[in-house]
Amino acid sequence: MTSSAGQPDSTDAEPQSPRAIIAGHGSFPEGMISAVEQITGYGKVFVALSNSGLSGEDIESRLRTRSESLGVRVFFTDLPAGSATIAVRRIMRDTEGVILVTGTNLATLLEFVFRGEETPAEAARHAAEKGRTSLCAHGEG
Amino acid sequence: MPVELYRIDDRLVHGQVVVGWGQPLDLRLIVLVDDEVAKSDWEQDLYRMGVPPEMEIRFADVATAIKDHASYANDPRRSIVLTGNISTMHALLRGVESIRAINVGGLHHRPGRKQKMRYVFLTAEEETELREIIAAGVKVTAQDVPAARAVPMDEVLRASPGVERSA
Numbered sequence: 001m002t003s004s005a006g007q008p009d010s011t012d013a014e015p016q017s018p019r020a021i022i023a024g025h026g027s028f029p030e031g032m033i034s035a036v037e038q039i040t041g042y043g044k045v046f047v048a049l050s051n052s053g054l055s056g057e058d059i060e061s062r063l064r065t066r067s068e069s070l071g072v073r074v075f076f077t078d079l080p081a082g083s084a085t086i087a088v089r090r091i092m093r094d095t096e097g098v099i100l101v102t103g104t105n106l107a108t109l110l111e112f113v114f115r116g117e118e119t120p121a122e123a124a125r126h127a128a129e130k131g132r133t134s135l136c137a138h139g140e141g
Numbered sequence: 142m143p144v145e146l147y148r149i150d151d152r153l154v155h156g157q158v159v160v161g162w163g164q165p166l167d168l169r170l171i172v173l174v175d176d177e178v179a180k181s182d183w184e185q186d187l188y189r190m191g192v193p194p195e196m197e198i199r200f201a202d203v204a205t206a207i208k209d210h211a212s213y214a215n216d217p218r219r220s221i222v223l224t225g226n227i228s229t230m231h232a233l234l235r236g237v238e239s240i241r242a243i244n245v246g247g248l249h250h251r252p253g254r255k256q257k258m259r260y261v262f263l264t265a266e267e268e269t270e271l272r273e274i275i276a277a278g279v280k281v282t283a284q285d286v287p288a289a290r291a292v293p294m295d296e297v298l299r300a301s302p303g304v305e306r307s308a
Contacts, residue, residue, distance in 0.1 A: 025156055053259065055249035056152045081191035083155040089187055 016044035018070050019120050020112060022104065023049040023063060023088070024078035032076075035106050042113045047072070051083050060087035073097045074120045076104040076112075099124045107134035143214055144172075146221045149230050150246040153178075153223060154188040154198070157246065161286045162221065163196065169218035171198040174206040174233060175225055203229060207236030214239070227270045234279060242280040245271075245294060257297050260285045268298060 022029040029048030037043025047066055051059050063084070067073065073095075077085040080102040092098045099121045101108060108131030115123035145166050150158060153173060162168065171192065178184045179202040192198045197218075201209060206222070210233075213220055224230040227248070234240050247260045254262035261283050263271070271294055275281050281294035 053249065055251060056155075057251070058249065079156045079160065081154060081156055081159040081193070083152045086152075086155065086187060086191060089190065093183070 016042055018047045018072055019045050019116075020074035020076055020124070021047050021049060021063065021066055021070075021072055022076045022109070023059070023084035024051065024082060024104070025084075026050060026052055028078050032104070032106060032109055036109050036113060039106075039110060040113050045113050045116075046076075046109065049084070054083075056083050056087060059083055060090050063087050064091055067091065067095075067098075072120075074099045074101070074112075074124045076101045076109065076124075078102075078104055097121070101128045101131075103131070105131045105134065107131045142217055142219060144220050144222050144240075147230065147233075147240055147243040148221060148223050148246045149225070149227055149243065149248065150223060151225050151248050153225050154191050157286055158221065158223065159192060159196070163193075165287050166221070167219050168221050169196055170213070170216055170220035171196060172206065172213050172220060172222045173198060173200050174203060174222060174229055175200070176202045176229070179205070203232045203236070206233055210237045210239075227267050227274075231270055231274055234274060234277070240279065242282070243274070244291075245281065245283040246285055257300075258283055258292070261297065272298065 022032055027050065029050055033043045033046050033048050036046065047070060049062055049066060054062070063075070075088045075098065077088060077100065079085060085100070085102050088098070088100045092100060101124050108127045111130035112123050112127035115126055118126070145168065146162060148158070153175070154171065158171070173188060178188070179200050185200050189198055213222065224233065230243055234243070245261055248262055248267070249260065250256070250262045253264045256262050271281060275295050282291040283294055283297055284291040
């Protein structure tokens with residue numbers, strides 16, 4: 001997935017199969033994937049699911065279907081209290097090996113993309129740590 | 142302090158409730174009224190995990206919520222009472238006459254429901270129940286988030302027969 005310099009190689013023919021689902025409010029999932037694609041060219045590592053207009057049951061059902069059809073067990077969501085987060089927690093109740101990262105930001109997802117050599121679970125944990133440390137306020141106001 | 146909002150929302154605890162309403166209203170107490178959730182420790186843990194540390198969430202079945210309503214209304218914290226469907230809110234209204242206004246925040250698509258608004262889908266039975274609540278003198282408005290206009294529900298019910306959406 002990366003060149004010898006450690007940067008993504010736009011001519012890399014390696015297929016980009018989905019490794020995680022991004023779920024959340026409004027256009028958050030699509031927007032995040034768009035940003036990952038712009039920066040790395042690896043937007044296809046993720047699949048988006050917006051909760052817009054869906055009941056909690058429908059969000060859970062769609063996430064289950066996507067997860068099973070893609071064989072993906074890593075979920076990134078926006079709010080810890082969001083309906084997508086609640087839905088994934090329900091999936092975790094009866095599905096082994098599911099990893100959920102909440103409070104996702106762009107730094108989180110970029111880190112996940114570049115940890116393709118690790119298992120998805122390991123990559124998700126490192127990505128969460130990266131996202132946490134990237135968040136800070138600058139300036140003295 | 143009187144309860145700030147009585148809300149019907151089929152997602153129960155989620156972003157609009159905790160952040161969208163929670164921050165501007167400075168909510169510190171959520172009372173989730175649902176007979177099934179009140180029986181399930183697992184469901185309660187699920188929703189408790191979604192609530193920030195500065196908020197408390199309590200769980201009650203309808204009978205308990207009616208009995209304890211005065212304690213919610215006298216709590217010094219700002220609070221919201223939340224149900225996942227119209228019939229639960231209707232039962233609460235029958236038991237607590239002091240509730241004079243409710244908010245329809247989200248009733249999403251499911252088979253048998255027709256679309257009335259972007260975030261409000263109703264079965265014929267649910268429409269009937271809402272009309273009964275309105276006829277009893279309770280103000281019912283639809284409003285998903287504080288920045289949106291509170292739309293009188295009787296206007297919504299008068300406006301159109303609704304549109305059935307494919308799943």
